[in-house]
Structure formats: C-alpha cells, structure tokens
Amino acid sequence: MAGRLNRKVAIVTGAGSGIGRAAATLFAAEGAKVMCADLNESGVSETVSRIGASAIAARVDVTVPAEVERMVASTVKAFGKLDVMYANAGIGEAGNAIDLTFEQWNRMIAINLTSVWLSSKYALPEMLKAGGGSIINQSSLAGLVGIGGIAHYSAAKAGVIGLTRQVAVEYGPKKVRCNAICPGTIFTPLVETVWSKGGGVAGGGADMEETKKRSALRYPMGRLGELADCANLALFLASDESSWITGYAVPLDGGMSAA
Amino acid sequence: MTDRLKGKVAIVTGAGSGIGRRTAELFAAEGAKVACADVVGEAANETAKAIGATAIGCRVDVSVPGDVEQMVADAFAKFGAVDVLYANAGVGGKGNAMVMSLEEWNRMIAINLTGVWLSCKYALPHMVKQGRGSLILQSSVRGLVGIPALPHYSAAKAGVIGLTRQIAVEYGPKGVRCNAIAPGTIMTPLVEGVWRAGGGIVGAGGSFEEMKARAAAPHPLGRIGTTDDCANLALFLASDESAWITGVTVPLDGGLTAG
Numbered sequence: 176m177a178g179r180l181n182r183k184v185a186i187v188t189g190a191g192s193g194i195g196r197a198a199a200t201l202f203a204a205e206g207a208k209v210m211c212a213d214l215n216e217s218g219v220s221e222t223v224s225r226i227g228a229s230a231i232a233a234r235v236d237v238t239v240p241a242e243v244e245r246m247v248a249s250t251v252k253a254f255g256k257l258d259v260m261y262a263n264a265g266i267g268e269a270g271n272a273i274d275l276t277f278e279q280w281n282r283m284i285a286i287n288l289t290s291v292w293l294s295s296k297y298a299l300p301e302m303l304k305a306g307g308g309s310i311i312n313q314s315s316l317a318g319l320v321g322i323g324g325i326a327h328y329s330a331a332k333a334g335v336i337g338l339t340r341q342v343a344v345e346y347g348p349k350k351v352r353c354n355a356i357c358p359g360t361i362f363t364p365l366v367e368t369v370w371s372k373g374g375g376v377a378g379g380g381a382d383m384e385e386t387k388k389r390s391a392l393r394y395p396m397g398r399l400g401e402l403a404d405c406a407n408l409a410l411f412l413a414s415d416e417s418s419w420i421t422g423y424a425v426p427l428d429g430g431m432s433a434a
Numbered sequence: 435m436t437d438r439l440k441g442k443v444a445i446v447t448g449a450g451s452g453i454g455r456r457t458a459e460l461f462a463a464e465g466a467k468v469a470c471a472d473v474v475g476e477a478a479n480e481t482a483k484a485i486g487a488t489a490i491g492c493r494v495d496v497s498v499p500g501d502v503e504q505m506v507a508d509a510f511a512k513f514g515a516v517d518v519l520y521a522n523a524g525v526g527g528k529g530n531a532m533v534m535s536l537e538e539w540n541r542m543i544a545i546n547l548t549g550v551w552l553s554c555k556y557a558l559p560h561m562v563k564q565g566r567g568s569l570i571l572q573s574s575v576r577g578l579v580g581i582p583a584l585p586h587y588s589a590a591k592a593g594v595i596g597l598t599r600q601i602a603v604e605y606g607p608k609g610v611r612c613n614a615i616a617p618g619t620i621m622t623p624l625v626e627g628v629w630r631a632g633g634g635i636v637g638a639g640g641s642f643e644e645m646k647a648r649a650a651a652p653h654p655l656g657r658i659g660t661t662d663d664c665a666n667l668a669l670f671l672a673s674d675e676s677a678w679i680t681g682v683t684v685p686l687d688g689g690l691t692a693g
Contacts (some may be wrong), residue, residue: 177436340692347654347689395606400678407675416666419659422692426682430606433599433681 179414181206184254186246188237188294189264191218193363194313197402198261198409203229205410207259210250212237214264237264237290240297247297257301259413262294263313267369272326280327287331288338295342299351307350311412312339314355316428324373332357336424343422352421354412359428360390361400396429438673440465443513445505447496447553448523448572450477452622456661457520457668462488464669466518469509471496473523496523496549506556516560518672521553522572524590526624531585539586546590551597554612558601561610569612570671571598575687578616591616595683602681611680613671618687619649620659654689 185202189195191213199211203226211226212235213219223232231253235246250257265287270279291312302308317325318332335355342353360366370386391399408427411417426432444461448454450472458470462485470485472478475493482491490512494505510516524546529538550571561567576584577591594614601612619625629645640648650658667686670676685691 179436343689344654344693348656350655352655352689395603396609396611396678396680397607398678404678408679411670411675416670419655419657419663419686419688420667420684421655421689423685425679425684427679429678430602430611430680434603 178206179410179416180259183207183258183413184210184250184256185259185261185413186210186212186250186257186294186298187261187263188212188235188246188290189313190222190232191215193365194358194361194402194405195261195263196222197406198263199230200226201403201406201410202259202261202413203227205414207413208254210246210253212246212264237262237293238285240293243290243293244297247301251301256305257298257308258305259309259311260294260298260302261311261313261409261413262291263311263409264290265313265365267325267365268328269324269369269372270327271324275327283327284331284334287328288334291335292338295338295353299342299346302351303346303349308352309413309417310339310342310351310353311409312353312355314339314357314424316357316359316426316432318355319357319424319426319432325369339424340422347421352412352418354417354421355424356405356408356412357424357426357428357432358400358405359394359426359431361402361405361427362387363402394429394431395434398429400427400429437465438669438675439518442466442517442672443469443509443515444518444520444672445469445471445509445516445553445557446520446522447471447494447505447549449481449491450474452624453572453617453620453661453664454520454522455481457522457665458482458489459485460665460669461518461520461672462486464673466672467513469505469512471505471523494523496521496553497544499552499555502549502552503556506560510560515564516557517564517566518568518570519553519557520570520572520668520672521550522570522668523549524572526628527584527587529586530583534586542586543590543593546587547593547597550594554597554601558605558610562605562608565609567610568672568676569598569601569610570668571612571614573598573614573616573683575616575618575685575691577614578683578685578691598683599681606680611671611676613676613680614683615664615667615671616683616685616687616691617659617664618653618685618690620661620664620686621646622661652690653687654693657688659686659688
C-alpha cells in the first residue's frame with residue numbers, strides 16, 4: 176500500500192460497521208495505527224480482527240464523557256500519540272418536527288452532535304501536545320439542505336458543521352485542522368433503518384430496492400454513495416495532502432447540493 | 435509512486451509555471467499522460483520536457499476558441515482520451531470597481547471565466563462520449579467572499595463557481611464530474627516576483643518575509659498555501675477516489691473562509 180498515513184495514529188468511532196469500518200480498514204492499509212471504537216463490541220472486534228496488529232478495539236458509548244476520555248487515553252497508551260480523529264459514530268431515525276418526542280430529540284442531539292464535540296474535547300489536548308492533528312466530523316447532506324422526515328437529525332448534523340468551523344478557526348493556529356464530511360445517501364445499516372421507518376430523502380416505502388432506485392435518481396451522478404466514497408474522502412482529509420484545508424464541510428453527494 | 439491516475443489522460447492549462455506546473459508533474463508522477471498547456475509556449479514545453487515522454491506541451495491562449503479546440507484535439511490525438519481537465523490558467527490584476535477600465539474588465543472575464551468555459555466546452559464532448567471525466571476549475575477564495583480590490587477577478591472567480599455547479603448537474607448523469615478549487619494566497623514564482631518588486635495585494639512595504647507574514651496572518655493555519663497544497667487537492671479531485679463528489683467548490687485557504 177501507499178502509506179499515505181504512515182506513522183499516524185487515528186481513532187475512528189462507529190468503526191463496528193459501515194462507513195467507520197471501511198475508513199478504519201483503509202486508514203490501516205495506508206499505514207496508520209487505528210483505534211476502532213464502537214458501541215457494538217462484536218462489530219468492532221470483527222473490524223479489528225480483519226485489520227490485524229495495527230488496530231485495537233474499544234467498546235465506547237460516545238455520549239458518555241468518561242468513555243470518550245478513556246478511548247483517547249487508551250489510544251495514546253497503545254500507540255504513543257493521536258494524529259487523526261474521525262468522529263463518525265451516529266444513528267439514524269425518522270421523525271418530523273411535530274411528531275418527535277422530547278426524548279427522541281435529546282437522544283439524537285446527544286448521539287449525533289454532543290458526541291462529536293466530546294470526541295474533539297478529548298482529542299484536542301493530545302493533538303496540541305503532538306503539534307497538530309486532523310479532526311474529521313461526520314455531518315450529512317441533511318446538515319446542508321432541508322430533507323423531509325428527519326428534523327432532529329438535520330439539526331444535529333448542521334450543528335456539526337458549526338462546530339467544525341469553530342474548532343478550525345480556534346485551533347488552526349495550533350496546527351489542528353477540522354473538517355466535516357456531508358454525505359448524501361450511503362447505503363449502510365443506518366440508512367436502511369431510517370428508510371424502513373419511512374424517513375430519508377427518498378421518502379421510505381415498503382420495497383427497499385424501489386426506494387434505493389428512487390433515491391439514486393435524485394443524485395445527478397445517478398447512483399447512491401458507497402462506503403469507499405466516504406472512506407477515500409476521510410483518507411484525504413486525514414492525510415497531509417489536505418494540510419491547508421480546514422473548516423470545510425465537504426458535500427459528498429453526487430452533486431445533489433449543487434442543484 | 436502510487437499510480438492514483440494510472441491510465442488517465444489529463445490536460446492542465448497554465449502548466450508553464452507555479453500551480454499548473456506542479457500539478458502537471460504530480461499527475462504524471464501518479465501515472466497520467468499530461469498535455470501541458472500555457473500561453474507561454476516555451477514554458478509549456480519546458481514543463482512537458484521535464485516530465486518526459488508521458489507529456490506534451492501546447493501553446494494556448496485559453497480565451498481563443500480555436501486555440502482551446504486545438505489543445506483538446508492535440509491531447510486526444512496524442513493520448514487517445516481526455517479524462518481530466520484542470521482549467522487552471524488565469525491572470526491577476528489590479529484596480530477597484532470605480533477606476534477600472536472596460537478593457538481591463540473584459541480581459542479578466544475573457545481569460546479567468548470565459549477561458550474556463552471554453553476549456554470545458556471542448557473537453558466535454560470527449561468525456562461524455564467516454565462516459566467518464568473529471569473537470570477541475572480554478573476559482574479563488576475571492577469567488578466565495580468579498581476581499582478589497584480586484585472586482586473583475588472576484589466576479590470571474592465567482593462565475594467559475596456557478597459554472598461548476600451547472601456543469602455538475604447537467605453532465606453528472608453522463609458520468610462527468612465538475613468541481614472547483616478556491617485557493618487563498620498560494621506562493622508561486624509569479625506571486626513572489628510581484629511581492630519582491632514591491633507590489634501585490636497585501637500592501638506594499640517591508641521586506642518580502644514581512645509581506646509573507648502579513649499575507650499569512652488572516653489564515654487560521656498561520657501560513658500561506660504552497661503549490662503542493664493545490665496540486666494534492668487537484669489530484670484527489672482528478673482521481674476516482676472522489677468519484678461521488680461533484681459540483682463542490684473546495685476552499686483551499688487554511689481556514690480563511692470558515693471564520
């Protein structure tokens with residue numbers, strides 16, 4: 176492999192499946208040591224056993240400060256430093272502004288927004304110590320444009336963009352970069368969950384294949400996103416190739432937000 | 435090298451110096467065949483010669499339709515495809531909205547906006563026929579935010595962003611992507627020459643190093659950009675790693691426009 180992340184240490188949250196697993200695998204293939212974190216312990220163990228010796232696993236609830244703090248500490252203990260934080264963990268859930276319950280709202284904000292801040296909160300001191308770093312926050316197309324049926328998700332993901340710009344501006348002088356990824360529909364278990372409950376850009380529906388086709392039609396490139404699309408972008412943002420890019424929320428959406 | 439552009443044919447305009455030359459070299463090092471175009475034919479040939487057998491040089495005034503058509507035809511005749519076009523050629527200028535002459539305005543629009551469209555106009559038919567292609571258009575942070583002086587430059591570079599989105603949406607279904615790069619100040623031989631002569635937009639006065647520090651100050655990452663920063667981003671956008679990214683304008687600005 177090319178070694179685009181040689182000598183770097185990365186944490187990937189939500190690494191037990193989907194995008195997180197794909198990114199952790201690619202980071203390791205490009206030379207990084209990777210802490211794979213997930214709430215799902217068996218999922219993250221599977222990721223690590225696929226990667227091999229350059230990865231370690233941790234069961235982490237990213238909404239709990241002490242767990243995030245411990246995740247960062249064990250990473251530094253195992254690999255000596257921290258260069259890259261990919262705060263990818265999150266959930267999907269359908270719900271509009273009228274029908275959402277207060278509990279649903281709070282849970283979404285905690286998991287998809289507060290957790291992203293916590294990941295930065297505990298990663299930043301290590302990055303400042305190391306003289307720099309790259310934080311990659313998972314936002315969404317829903318953070319850029321309005322999409323029906325996911326009010327709390329949209330608020331959380333737009334919040335991630337605001338946080339990204341703020342962290343970029345504040346810690347840029349200390350050589351820490353912070354960017355966000357705003358994917359459209361990437362067909363992961365999370366998306367499948369949202370769709371099966373009637374949410375998402377394609378409006379849900381009983382037939383999953385039909386929904387997939389309908390969803391793809393809305394993207395100028397004519398297809399849904401793949402795990403590799405997201406992992407490749409995260410790799411670019413993690414690497415020194417993007418060392419003058421910070422504070423940017425990259426639309427990864429086959430052109431949808433350009434229309 | 436890692437062959438991230440293996441098997442691809444690229445055209446780079448403004449390849450006679452600075453960003454264009456560095457990018458042409460990087461594209462070639464990553465496995466692409468490259469047509470190096472520049473209004474200074476000698477400089478284009480020099481870049482091509484330095485690269486070797488996988489490059490050709492062309493003298494092109496990008497504001498002249500016949501020249502651009504010939505450039506694309508030459509690249510296709512030599513290498514058999516047109517997969518990537520980096521429309522990087524452009525000029526700087528001076529002035530403000532009150533004192534500028536119509537001639538200065540028209541020349542800027544002709545080169546920095548119309549020249550970019552013409553490059554797309556002649557590259558697109560090949561890309562549509564192939565069912566794939568990546569257009570990379572050179573914009574500027576001046577296309578994103580207001581900065582004193584150079585209204586014609588700002589208008590042209592914002593125009594490039596509009597063109598980028600339009601082409602992305604229209605030709606996405608044909609497999610052609612179109613993205614823009616919006617750099618802040620990049621240290622090129624051209625910029626260095628202007629500054630050393632006491633000119634430039636950061637305000638005259640002081641040594642070259644003082645001017646550099648003054649230009650770096652507004653960027654959160656505390657430095658100005660390098661030709662490598664731009665070449666690495668162009669490489670990512672040219673490669674299949676960004677296959678689901680289209681219609682975006684990437685600020686390459688050390689966080690300037692996030693603040």
